[in-house]
Amino acid sequence: MTISLPEGVQYLIRKLEQNGGEAYAVGGCVRDALRGAAPNDWDLCTSATPGQILDILQGEKVLETGLKHGTVTVLLPDGAYEVTTYRVDGTYSDGRHPDQVTFTNQITDDLARRDFTINAMAYHPSRGLVDPFGGVQDLQDGLIQTVGDADKRFDEDSLRILRGLRFASTLGFDLSEACSASIHRNRNLLVRVSKERIQVELSKLLLGDGVKKILVQYHDVLSQVIPSIEPMVGFAQRNVHHCFDVWEHTAHAVAWASKDLIVRWTMLLHDMGKPCCFSMTEGNGHFYGHAGESANIARTVLADLRMDHNTIQKVVQLVEVHDLPLPQTDKAVKRWLNRLGKEQFLRLTQVHRADILAQAPHYQQKKLDAVDRSLHCMEKVIREGQCFSIRDLAVDGRDILAAGVPAGPGVGRMLQHLLELVIDQVLDNNRECLLREVNNHVKGG
Numbered sequence: 001m002t003i004s005l006p007e008g009v010q011y012l013i014r015k016l017e018q019n020g021g022e023a024y025a026v027g028g029c030v031r032d033a034l035r036g037a038a039p040n041d042w043d044l045c046t047s048a049t050p051g052q053i054l055d056i057l058q059g060e061k062v063l064e065t066g067l068k069h070g071t072v073t074v075l076l077p078d079g080a081y082e083v084t085t086y087r088v089d090g091t092y093s094d095g096r097h098p099d100q101v102t103f104t105n106q107i108t109d110d111l112a113r114r115d116f117t118i119n120a121m122a123y124h125p126s127r128g129l130v131d132p133f134g135g136v137q138d139l140q141d142g143l144i145q146t147v148g149d150a151d152k153r154f155d156e157d158s159l160r161i162l163r164g165l166r167f168a169s170t171l172g173f174d175l176s177e178a179c180s181a182s183i184h185r186n187r188n189l190l191v192r193v194s195k196e197r198i199q200v201e202l203s204k205l206l207l208g209d210g211v212k213k214i215l216v217q218y219h220d221v222l223s224q225v226i227p228s229i230e231p232m233v234g235f236a237q238r239n240v241h242h243c244f245d246v247w248e249h250t251a252h253a254v255a256w257a258s259k260d261l262i263v264r265w266t267m268l269l270h271d272m273g274k275p276c277c278f279s280m281t282e283g284n285g286h287f288y289g290h291a292g293e294s295a296n297i298a299r300t301v302l303a304d305l306r307m308d309h310n311t312i313q314k315v316v317q318l319v320e321v322h323d324l325p326l327p328q329t330d331k332a333v334k335r336w337l338n339r340l341g342k343e344q345f346l347r348l349t350q351v352h353r354a355d356i357l358a359q360a361p362h363y364q365q366k367k368l369d370a371v372d373r374s375l376h377c378m379e380k381v382i383r384e385g386q387c388f389s390i391r392d393l394a395v396d397g398r399d400i401l402a403a404g405v406p407a408g409p410g411v412g413r414m415l416q417h418l419l420e421l422v423i424d425q426v427l428d429n430n431r432e433c434l435l436r437e438v439n440n441h442v443k444g445g
Contacts, residue, residue, distance in 0.1 A: 001136075003033045003123050008076040009042050010125060012057075012083060019056045021048035023083075024107060024122035024130065031118045034139055035171075043082045045122065047105040050085055057083075069101050086110040092156040108132050112147060115160045116167065120147050142173040150182035158189035162201040162225075165218055169208030180217075187221040198225050199305035206264040212255035215268075219247060225305075228297050231275040238285030243360040246274050252358035258350045262311060266318040266347070267354050269298040295320040314344060322351050326374035333377040334388035334423045341389075342382065349375055387422045387429040390415045394431040395438070403435060404442040414438060 005013075009025055016023040023046040029039035048056060050070050061075040070085035088109050089098035104110065107122055107130055114120040117135040129136070133147050144167050146153040146160075154161050161183050168175050175183065190198070202225070205211060215222065223230040232247040242249060253267040273293025279286050298319045302312045317340070326349065327333045337345050349371055356367045380386075387393060393415065400411045418434050421427040427437060 001034070001129050003030065003129075005123075005125055006042055006078055008074075008078045008081055009044065011076065012044055012074060012081060013125065016044075016046050016048055016053070016056055016083075019048070019052075021046050021052065021056070022105075022107070023048070024124050026110075026122040027114070027119050030121045030123045030129075031135070031139065033123070034121075034136065041082075042079070043084070045084050045086055045107065045110055047086055047107075049103055053083055053085070069098075070103060087113070089113045089156070098156075114147050115153060115157070115163060117145055117147055118167070142171070143176055144168050144171075144173050145176035145179045146182075150179050151186060154182055154186045154189060158186070158192045159197055159201065161186060161190055161221065162193070162198060162205070165214050165221065166201050166205040166208070169205045169210045169214045172208070172210040183218065183221055187224045190221070190224045195304060196306045199307055202226075202305070203261055203265070206254060206268060207259050207261060211264075212251045215251035215254060216248060226301055228272045228301060232272065235275050235278075236285070237274075237287075238280070238283075240284070241359050241363050244358065246271055249358050253354045256357040257354035260347060260350065262314045262318070263347050263350050263354070265302070265307075265311070265315045266298075266322065266351055269301060269315065270294055270319050270322045270351070270355070272297040272301075291320055291323045294322075314347075317344065318348055318351055321348065322355065326352055326370055327377065328370065328373050330377050330381055330386065331423060331425065333374065333381055334386060337378065337381065337388040338419070338423070342378075345378060349378075387419070390419050392429070393418055393422065393434065394429050395434045399431075399435065400438060403438040405438065414441065417441075 003025070005025060013023040013025075023044055025042055026045045027043050029042040032039040046053065050067050050072065053072055054062060054064075057072075057074060063073040063075065065071055065073045065082070066084075070087050072083055074081045074083055086104045086107060086109060087101040088104050090100040090102065092098055111120040111122060111130065111132055117133040117138045119135070120133050121135040122130040124130070138145060144164055146164075164175060164179060164183055167173065205214060208214070219229055219233050223233075229247065232250060233245070235246040237244070237246060237249070244252060250268060250271055253270070254264055257263045257267045271290065271294060273290040273296070274287045277287045277290040277293055279288065295316050299312060299316045302315060327336050336348075340348060352371050353368065356364050356371070359367075381388065395415075395418070397411050397415065400414050401407060405411055405414050418427070418437060421437065422429045427433050
């Protein structure tokens with residue numbers, strides 16, 4: 001079993017071993033390389049102590065990023081590499097980080113402290129693969145299981161609960177029975193994990209190909225970090241347009257969505273307001289006002305998870321309008337483009353498509369055709385360079401001032417007035433025509 005190592009990894013292994021140490025590529029990079037995927041980064045571990053690493057790599061640019069725990073980052077021409085001394089972790093009194101570490105000279109000791117078997121492998125260009133816990137077999141079987149006792153692993157570091165779900169989602173793997181049972185059993189330990197770390201793991205989980213299964217099977221775990229999930233589970237929609245309860249619909253919609261993080265978060269949150277907006281009329285379930293309620297919940301959830309402001313703003317905007325009909329004419333599309341911008345409008349069509357595909361199949365095609373018509377109109381508007389924003393106008397603020405409109409908010413109002421007339425095709429978007437309209441307003445007082 002051969003792995004092609006980057007030049008920097010080969011250089012560091014060679015350098016460390018020429019000076020009496022032992023070194024391996026380790027962890028996620030080995031896992032990904034064995035899967036045939038390109039690793040995002042390459043980490044190394046070594047028998048050399050932190051002091052020895054610094055001595056051996058004199059002359060290289062080395063950052064003492066985690067020297068207390070034996071880790072340095074080496075900056076080489078082909079990238080940055082973390083190099084960590086073999087270690088054994090002590091107790092985890094905070095349920096997240098070891099209180100102390102003990103350095104060791106055995107690679108197997110270091111691998112034994114890791115979370116999952118597929119992450120507990122090391123590789124050397126001449127000695128080959130070190131796999132004491134059956135990581136290769138689990139990769140082949142598509143299985144996530146812990147190194148050793150699952151309860152102990154999750155008690156040591158509670159973030160591993162979400163990491164396990166994330167790996168299952170992104171790799172499309174199953175969790176072993178023991179690992180799965182332990183995750184359900186220990187879900188309350190997630191209270192120890194920072195909101196920022198939870199958000200990072202959830203964002204990665206949502207982008208996985210296996211996300212639907214994880215959302216459906218581990219709703220109790222996810223409810224620990226997003227309590228608004230719990231009321232959705234098993235909540236029947238009682239409407240001919242829906243064939244799933246609210247949470248199952250959500251899980252299917254997330255899985256159908258494009259792999260845009262904003263779109264996937266939107267699909268996770270888009271119906272969270274449904275349980276509190278439910279009503280019945282003549283035997284049919286309705287959720288009047290649920291989009292606005294869902295938007296309020298989305299804003300609260302994402303802020304609580306310390307999501308960045310830009311993402312919150314875009315997700316909440318899409319949730320607010322997700323159930324409004326998509327525009328079907330050039331004029332209507334231009335109004336939506338003015339409101340949302342091209343990128344968000346495209347996302348909105350993706351939200352509609354995912355939402356529809358998670359509904360009752362009998363009604364899907366007519367709704368999907370409407371999405372296609374809206375996209376066709378948008379493409380036509382863009383292709384023809386039609387005006388849908390103030391910056392597209394043939395005049396700007398300086399022209400409005402020069403025409404005699406006093407400086408201040410009146411300039412913006414005039415530009416907006418011109419834009420409305422152009423979108424409604426009352427005026428052509430040419431400079432002469434627009435300035436004539438401005439002059440008429442100025443003269444009219």
